[in-house]
Amino acid sequence: MKYRLKDSIIAQINGVPGCYRQVAKAIRYGSGSKGNDKTGSDMDLRLEGGHDPDLRVLYHIMDD
Template sequence: MGERFGLKEATIHKICEVFARYPQVHRAILYGSRAKGNYREGSDIDLVLIGNDDLNDRLLARIDMEIDDLLLPYMVDLSILSHITDPDVIDHIRRVGVVFYSRDDDRQ
């Protein structure tokens, strides 16, 4: 298996399987160093979720717990795009963000 974003395909698949269990999650966008390609071995995985109105902080906490239960050797930082208020962060996500998971993607 290959790698994308400095992550093994198996790791990406495990995270995407968690997202797939939640119909409220439509997409996950990877941003930060892994999206830009200047990550290091221990870099965290920055993901912002896009979904319907039922995607809230409580659901985010459940998703975060499931990802934590995967015992990955990375820190995964999850947020909801509609909850981000810092315009610089939103701009960064729009500039460097890449689709990590999409409900419409047949590969999931």
């Protein structure tokens, strides 16, 4: 388990750009990416746009 995340969660995050053409990159940042987060900390995730991003895509990603 890396950065308090299960490998399956990391795989899901890494898979977002391959599943959605509207996302070019998924980047984790903040305390969790540095390894100094605490139990109960939130996850900071940045999605960089690829082709024609919009909120509908974001909502769809969140539902997956």
